[in-house]
Amino acid sequence: MPSAENTSFADEVRLSFVASLYQQRGTLFAGMIAHVVTAMAVYMRIDDPFYLYAALTLFVVWLVRNLDMMAFDRLQKSDLKLADTLHWEKRYVTGSFITCSILGTMCGHALVVAQDPFAELVTVSVTLASMISVVGRNFGSRLNVDMIILAACLPITVGLMIARDPYMSLMAVLLLPLFLTTRSMANGVRDFLFNSVTAERKTAEIAEKFDTALNNMSHGLFMLDGDGRIEVANRKAREFFSIDKNTDLTGRALKAALRLGTRNGVIAKENFGQINQHLDSLVSGRDDRALVRFDKSSWLEFSARYRGEKGVVLIFEDVSERIQAEKRILHMARFDNLTSLPNRSWFAEVVSLKMANAKPNQQMALAVLDIDDFKHVNDSMGHVNGDKLLNAIANRLQSLSRQKYVVSRFGGDEFVLFIPDVKDIEDLKATMDYVIDTLRGTYIIDGHKLFISLSGGVVMSPVAGVQIEDMHIQADLALYEAKRRDKNRWTLFEESMDKRYTERQGMKAALREAIRTQSMDLFYQPMFNPQGTRIVGAEALSRWIHPELGPVSPAVYIPLAEEMGIISELTRCVIGRAVQDAANWPGNLQVSVNLSAHDLNDRSIVSVIADALDRANLAPGRLQLEITESGLINDLKTAREILTELRSMGMSIAIDDFGTGYSSLSYLDMLPLNKVKIDRSFVRDLTKDPKKLKLLRGVVNLARELGLEVVVEGVETEDQLVMISDNNCADIIQGYIFGIPMPHGSFIELANKLSSNPRKLTVVGQSSHTHRPGN
Ligand code: C2E
Ligand code: CA
Ligand code: CA
Numbered sequence: 001m002p003s004a005e006n007t008s009f010a011d012e013v014r015l016s017f018v019a020s021l022y023q024q025r026g027t028l029f030a031g032m033i034a035h036v037v038t039a040m041a042v043y044m045r046i047d048d049p050f051y052l053y054a055a056l057t058l059f060v061v062w063l064v065r066n067l068d069m070m071a072f073d074r075l076q077k078s079d080l081k082l083a084d085t086l087h088w089e090k091r092y093v094t095g096s097f098i099t100c101s102i103l104g105t106m107c108g109h110a111l112v113v114a115q116d117p118f119a120e121l122v123t124v125s126v127t128l129a130s131m132i133s134v135v136g137r138n139f140g141s142r143l144n145v146d147m148i149i150l151a152a153c154l155p156i157t158v159g160l161m162i163a164r165d166p167y168m169s170l171m172a173v174l175l176l177p178l179f180l181t182t183r184s185m186a187n188g189v190r191d192f193l194f195n196s197v198t199a200e201r202k203t204a205e206i207a208e209k210f211d212t213a214l215n216n217m218s219h220g221l222f223m224l225d226g227d228g229r230i231e232v233a234n235r236k237a238r239e240f241f242s243i244d245k246n247t248d249l250t251g252r253a254l255k256a257a258l259r260l261g262t263r264n265g266v267i268a269k270e271n272f273g274q275i276n277q278h279l280d281s282l283v284s285g286r287d288d289r290a291l292v293r294f295d296k297s298s299w300l301e302f303s304a305r306y307r308g309e310k311g312v313v314l315i316f317e318d319v320s321e322r323i324q325a326e327k328r329i330l331h332m333a334r335f336d337n338l339t340s341l342p343n344r345s346w347f348a349e350v351v352s353l354k355m356a357n358a359k360p361n362q363q364m365a366l367a368v369l370d371i372d373d374f375k376h377v378n379d380s381m382g383h384v385n386g387d388k389l390l391n392a393i394a395n396r397l398q399s400l401s402r403q404k405y406v407v408s409r410f411g412g413d414e415f416v417l418f419i420p421d422v423k424d425i426e427d428l429k430a431t432m433d434y435v436i437d438t439l440r441g442t443y444i445i446d447g448h449k450l451f452i453s454l455s456g457g458v459v460m461s462p463v464a465g466v467q468i469e470d471m472h473i474q475a476d477l478a479l480y481e482a483k484r485r486d487k488n489r490w491t492l493f494e495e496s497m498d499k500r501y502t503e504r505q506g507m508k509a510a511l512r513e514a515i516r517t518q519s520m521d522l523f524y525q526p527m528f529n530p531q532g533t534r535i536v537g538a539e540a541l542s543r544w545i546h547p548e549l550g551p552v553s554p555a556v557y558i559p560l561a562e563e564m565g566i567i568s569e570l571t572r573c574v575i576g577r578a579v580q581d582a583a584n585w586p587g588n589l590q591v592s593v594n595l596s597a598h599d600l601n602d603r604s605i606v607s608v609i610a611d612a613l614d615r616a617n618l619a620p621g622r623l624q625l626e627i628t629e630s631g632l633i634n635d636l637k638t639a640r641e642i643l644t645e646l647r648s649m650g651m652s653i654a655i656d657d658f659g660t661g662y663s664s665l666s667y668l669d670m671l672p673l674n675k676v677k678i679d680r681s682f683v684r685d686l687t688k689d690p691k692k693l694k695l696l697r698g699v700v701n702l703a704r705e706l707g708l709e710v711v712v713e714g715v716e717t718e719d720q721l722v723m724i725s726d727n728n729c730a731d732i733i734q735g736y737i738f739g740i741p742m743p744h745g746s747f748i749e750l751a752n753k754l755s756s757n758p759r760k761l762t763v764v765g766q767s768s769h770t771h772r773p774g775n
Helices: 010-023 025-046 049-073 082-114 117-137 142-162 166-215 235-241 254-263 269-283 320-334 344-357 374-381 383-401 425-439 468-485 495-516 554-564 567-582 597-601 604-616 629-648 664-670 690-705 718-726 744-756
Strands: 220-224 230-233 289-295 298-306 312-318 363-371 406-409 414-419 441-445 448-452 454-462 490-492 521-528 535-546 550-552 590-595 623-628 652-658 675-678 709-713 732-734
Touching: 010 049, 010 082, 010 166, 025 049, 025 082, 025 117, 049 082, 082 117, 082 142, 117 142, 117 166, 142 166, 166 235, 220 235, 220 254, 230 254, 235 254, 235 312, 254 269, 269 289, 269 298, 269 312, 298 320, 320 344, 344 406, 344 414, 344 468, 363 374, 363 383, 363 425, 363 468, 374 383, 374 448, 383 406, 383 414, 383 425, 383 441, 383 448, 414 425, 414 468, 425 454, 425 490, 454 468, 468 490, 468 495, 495 535, 495 554, 495 567, 521 567, 521 590, 521 744, 535 554, 535 567, 535 744, 550 554, 554 567, 567 590, 567 597, 567 604, 567 623, 590 652, 597 629, 604 623, 604 629, 623 629, 629 652, 664 690, 675 690, 690 709
Parallel strands: 454 490, 535 590, 590 623, 623 652, 652 675, 675 709, 709 732
Antiparallel strands: 220 230, 220 312, 289 298, 298 312, 363 414, 363 454, 406 414, 441 448, 521 535, 521 732, 535 550
16 A cells, blocks of 8 residues: 555645644643643642642643644635645644643652552553544644654653563553554554545646537537436537526436526527437437537537437537538539529439429420620720629529529620419410510619610420430520521521521521631622723622532621631631732733621631732732621721721722611721721612612712722612712622622623623623523
């Protein structure tokens, strides 16, 4: 057994021993009375004044010790250091020692000096009894025990020995085991007490550590007994449930904590039932983990550990941040960044879920919506405002389609709407009209009022056996049709659109091939002086004969090539050929080539043209470039720079189809032009409608004011020609009346004939191998 005095907290134990000594005032008083009475009794019996003095001394010693006790009472015990404890212990032990020494001396005196049997009997028995009781109280220090035993017994033993009586000496020897027993008893009590105090202290220490650990856990913890009642709830658990530390949870059901949490506002009332169910299944062992939603933004994750019969431990933590982060990531994966509408993949998922839940004969519809002229908004107001517009439209769409429809932005300005339940075509019409009407209208973006219209394509189908991807393609076709016909409306998909689509795809492939292999023809349409006596040049017009469909109008394939992004290849091919052909023309005839808007976005056109002229060795002045005005809008600045450079090289620039676009007048001023080609729509009803002539004259005057030459296109009849000539409306005439577009060979023939023999007002070029546009 380890020595009790070596333990770390022996000092504290010692203080409590010392304190207990100082509290035994009654015992001390009773002892003093017994001792004084003993001494007085002996004094009176044998009349030895030694015992009178002894009685007095014992009383004085008691008095001093009593005062000492009062002084100890007044001390602040918690301030006591080990040294102080030892000091006060020493003072007490000194008192005991003096008392025992007086008693011992009384015995010695009785045995050696007085030699009276009464004195011997009384003093020895009282001293031995006192010694045992004093040692019993002073077991805390081994040294003190020894000292007290010594103080009491030495005089008795010495006295017995001095008496020189063999019986007395035997007594002295027989007393020895009593002393030893007393001593070992004291030591035994001390060790026992120390060990039990130590054990208690250790338990308390462990309990305290456990408590500290429990209350400093980042997790909440409830320990429940076999009946599901709370045995332990740590601080964090109280925090999570907002239960203060004064509320005793011990012995209460978990539901009570839940109720408190609800009352204190950390648990939303409507979640109570569900949370209770979750916790029940944890406590009963059906689940060992549960994610529990306390309120809108707070989530706790519980896990259960079973203790068999003893119950269960629930550990839980706040996972709100993790859940929020997961939600954010999920949102990013599912929703469009710009508009927060479902993105393509999430839309597909939601739609397929709706389709799976639908009745087989249920009708549904898919609509594709597209903002009319969105590109124009983007170009004129910038992408930031374009984004704002998309957002505003998405908001209207969202508010309108809440619950009922599934909406999505598929990128760009394309919105998709899935209508899961459509009664009939009338119902669909009403829905679509409502959707388009709600979305169209005025939007205020960056302080500007914008009127926005949308076009839509819709397809309706029963749920059974349909693929959403197919529906999307069909809705796209319907949208294409809507845009083609007239913007700001919606069109229902029809089977014929599918056919047209397939044809278009086929045509695109064939066109790509024709341009790649340069298998397209080039026709020339002559341009004449107004009298029709002289050719001044010719416009190069491409011709395409589709292997199966025959001749295709440029009005069809030119927009197609533009849409496919291959128009520039066609332009290069035409320029190369036209410049080469023109090099063999008689006189200084000009060749005119059409440029597409795409060509004017890319500066490389300048070197392409320069190279072509170089190769053909044709003077730049013999090449004219025609620009269709509506095609310029995209990037006016670049177009202007390109044209300025080309013009400075010597080419002439004509604005084509003048009068049909919407910013003609500003272009006249902004672009480096030489000629204006007035669109044939000005000529069409010239002879029937007097307003037409006024219009034509106005346009012609304007052009001439700006120093531009005027080409009038589309002159077909004698009457038109006369009217134009009489009003001096043209510098150059291009029209069927003088010549239709013709193969190169025919054009050369015509040009040669006319340069040697100019003739008057004859329609030329009507040979069998030319063909009119549009057939
Ligand atoms: P455009 O540049 O205005 O070409 C003149 C068009 O008017 C030609 O049609 C021509 O055949 C037609 N035309 C000429 N005189 C008359 C007439 O008296 N009456 C009528 N009704 N029409 C007449 P085409 O060849 O069908 O070309 C249509 C358009 O296709 C052209 O209009 C031009 O913008 C475009 N185009 C044709 N070839 C090319 C090309 O190689 N490159 C580019 N970028 N565009 C081309
Ligand atoms: Ca033209
Ligand atoms: Ca034209």
